[in-house]
Amino acid sequence: MNGKVSTTRTKLERGRSALGPALELVHTGRAPTRAVLTSELGVTRATAGAVAAELEALGLIRVDSRPGSAAGSQGRPSHRLSVRESGPVAIAAQVHADGFRAALVGLGGRLVATAPGCVTVTADPAQVIGEVVDDCARLLRDSGLRCVGAGLAVPSAVAEPEGNALNPLHIAWPAGAPVSEIFADCVRGAGIPGPAFTGNDVNLAALAEHRHGAGRGAQHLLCVATGHRGVGGALVLDGRLHTGSSGLALEVGHLTVNPEGRPCHCGGRGCLDVETDPLAFLVAARREPGPEESLLKQAGDLLRTEYGDAAVRGAAEELIDRLGLGLAGLVNILNPDRIILGGLHRALLDADPERLRAVVADRSLWGRSGSVPILPCTLDHNSLVGAAELAWQPVLDDPLAALA
Template sequence: MSNPSTTRPGPGPGRRPAPDRGRTLLGPALRLIHTGRTPTRSALTTALEVTRATAGAVAGELAALGLVTVDEHPIGTGRGRPSHRLGLAPDGPVVLAAQVHFDMLSVALAGLGGELGEAVYLPLPAATDPEPILATIAAAGAALVRAQRRRCLGAALALPNPVREPDGTAPAALHFGWPGGTPVVQLFADAIAAQDLGPRGRVPLPTAVANDANLAALAEHRHGAGRDARHLLLVTSGHRGVGGALVVDGRLHTGSAGLALEVGHLTVDPLGRPCPCGNRGCLNVETDPEALFSAAGRAVDPSRPLLDQARELARDPSARAAVDTVVDRLALGLAGLANILNPDRIVLSGLHQDLLAAAPTRLPELVARHSLWGRCDQVPVVAAEVCHAGLVGAAEFAWEPYLRDPQAVAG
């Protein structure tokens, strides 16, 4: 857009006219309401650093787009003027969130505010090539879209492997043996396009794919234990392996090609277990559910989800020695990451969250002992708070274009 201070009359040099200024504030305002930081119009006025009239106009336009609600009657807080409460439209649009796990698939619809509908869980298809997996997800997602009354504006998928930017390929899908360079973004878009979404699905439906740990970190930063952290490091172990992600000033750090923060392949025991990446003793195989069962000398029940069993084992007093062994390895990895990244908060999810609960003193103390600045500047190590963080993060990814430009909802 051209510079308004030189092309049109206005209130003063460098000042945008009020209508333009209001439009540029729609995205920041929706993001604030979406993350629960501005529950009232007064709070929105303060956060945006604008006049009450401008904040009212911005909230009104978001309401007209069907995204937020503005209480007709102002509420008193005991201090200052009463203000109008802001909320998210209960009948507003949704997005489709999906996730590929090591041993199953999940899909759900999600509104703004981290609101996740009931998730549908599906077994992996007999053939775990990308096409049948993505077709199964697309069919289940389309059924959810057709069965509800809210408009669906986009879809995003969380994958348990890296996704290269900007071409959207999977350079390595170690769990399923997909060929390197699988065009997963295009395949997912094609799978969704082949479905009947009914009258409430945007056609074509915008789609996106990202790494599951990256998306979980996004969910925790916006709606969970990572709120307000400037440099948030998330480390997680799900059904198999270890993932990690870094959020810096509200944005995911994904590196030059989307492949940054593969923390699972940090070596914590050079003589340890072999890793699918070709190395030995990676965090990926020394602190995941299989590593805990190996340390405990216990057998896995193949009829039950591996992560559920590992979480139970982490709480079993008779497995304390095994828990300590895995905690010690995890602490070494976290300390190394803290030395390199200097986060102001570390969030642990999946099995690592249960290991923290089992060793709430031992784990943070070992991280501090092994990190360069730990004894004088200990990094808080906290448990994740968002349930189904991969799905919630996928929803965040699908919502992102509309958080940047809410008017795109009407397109």
Template sequence: MTSPRTRLDRGRNALGPALELVHTGRAPTRSVLTTELGVTRATAGAVAAELQTLGLITVDAGPGAATGGQGRPSHRLSIADDGPVALAAQVHADGYRAALVGLGGRLVATAPPSPTVDADPAEVLRAVVATGAALLRDSGRTCIGAALAVPSAVAEPDGTALNPLHLAWPVGAPVRRIFTECLAEAGITAPGYCGNDMNLTALAEHRHGAGQGARHLLCVATGHHGVGGALVVDGRLHSGSAGLALEVGHLTVDPDGRPCHCGSRGCLDIETDPRALLAAAGREPGPEGILLDQAGDLVRSGYPADPTVRDATRTVIDRLGLGLAGLVNILNPDRILLGGLHRVLLEADAERLRAVVEERSLWGRSGSVPVLPTSLHHGGLVGAGELAWQHVLDDPLTALTATA
């Protein structure tokens, strides 16, 4: 017979998995939670009640709740509307932004973007934390953690930005330490984290966007500059031994192509970003902060009617397809998501892009690798929120007790 103590320990051990199921929308009712956890109804009920006591979810047993497996009304589980939040921050080459992110990947509050980034990372992070602190004060919410998304590989475990190529920051800037110090200066006692923006976008898409349900999810995207990539395996980011995996931007797609800032030639990073498309179409690039919109608008308005835009778009699509094919051969993902300008290229001519991937990759020929657009509008911020929430998802009771 199972002792009361054993049942209690089992319930506590299930708090994290249960919270993640509700967080990702996979357990909308207590009946589904019972099945997914593989526990008794009593244990599932106790777990849900504990998460509600912690202020993380709500349990609705009233009429109209979703139906359970036996046709009986089942308690509906949802994210608490007034629950705690994470402070999420993102730095781009053209600015920074702060937001509050709740469970379920919900953006509770978002500050307007700042259009400038100082060459001193401490100045930038102090400003973005101050913006986030103001959001927290206005919201009155408890902050469980803070996380920063940056356009650079972030070395683990020290949290240094090894190659902020599109920022004027020094190589090896200790961004996590600076970010944590800025949080303390602002009176935010929650733990601070830092990660690569593309990695965090992929994590957000896997949990709340177009990547839901994929076991091996590959994300590739380009913003105003360069190309980033990330891989999520069984719900966890594959970041390599030191956090530096999936620097896909420096995969060669044209050996005779343009010199890349990494020292090589013809990299995906420099052959498939907005500048590459504008150059191929004979267009002068505009200011730094509008390159993505400029290239995207050109494709949307000129493809396929304008011959120059058509040829330029097809050239960049073919380069992108070649790079994706190489990644498919190495990683064998079961889904690929494209963001930024790459999403626009997919929407412009999905058939051509998919044909290149299929022709040039072994696994792509099976037709079993869907190539889809990303779906989250602020994927980097949502992903930073995911990073900040992770210690709570792992052990809600300990994390929230420490925060209190």
């Protein structure tokens, strides 16, 4: 009798320990059926069925009551698994140079609701973060959905464990602003349940793309992206962001790609940050830059509509060559298995993909035979989705504990 009880308890504990991995498989689209879930977890069909049933009981996923199979497939039909559309949500907020945006994000990286973004960011981080949290709270009240937590994406390196924004260069916040503390206080003050997290916007974009977009399936994913000004980078290793010892890793914008180039705010010259951002492109194309909060759109529109112009094409080729030089250096150091590009860099890749890939391959140690796939980011609002991933992570780690 004691042996049977012990065996039952062991099976139960094994099943509960599989809840988090199972939820992550469904969340990232890697387990569309119970048969795939069984295989990925390495458990019996009965255990996988029990795990799926418990996740369904928690209101997180949906298990089709009748098994089915895709057209042309062989073998026993299996129950399809999907995230529950009426399930809990995470609050996501993003602050950037041209305003802020609030959203509710469900499992699977699905945007449930968004609020129109404001277009002005003042010099007071507490005011801005308070306003975006108020928008989040309104969205949550209107939805009537359960909330698991909140995440905030900011255009700055965020030092850990303090949670201070060290260099919000392109918004007027003071260096070292305690953004994590401010955000957590605002979330609590608005009555929003669950923990609150803050991260760098490019880091969070990379995390979202790794789980739901162009980076899905990569083991060592490098993301490089531009906003209106500057260049950011991020690295995802085996599903987790690599942020270094204090949250400051992958400041790729300060790789030198043109030693005689423009002065950079870091004290150097010719960094990626000032040689491959929208302002650099507009200057190289001999166009008058508009307001800072519209530079990315201005540069993107110019690439799409006037690429036949000699000055525009020449500027694009100049930036592609410099971006390729920077990416090749990162390939030599990090050896990623995939690179994804966002912002203006995505538009440059779309404009002349072969030129960029050739530059990276020519300057990397492994040559053309070992060139790394370079792809555009694919998610709309990927930093928002990534901010929500921070709030979803405790649920993915231990659904029972997080939802208790």
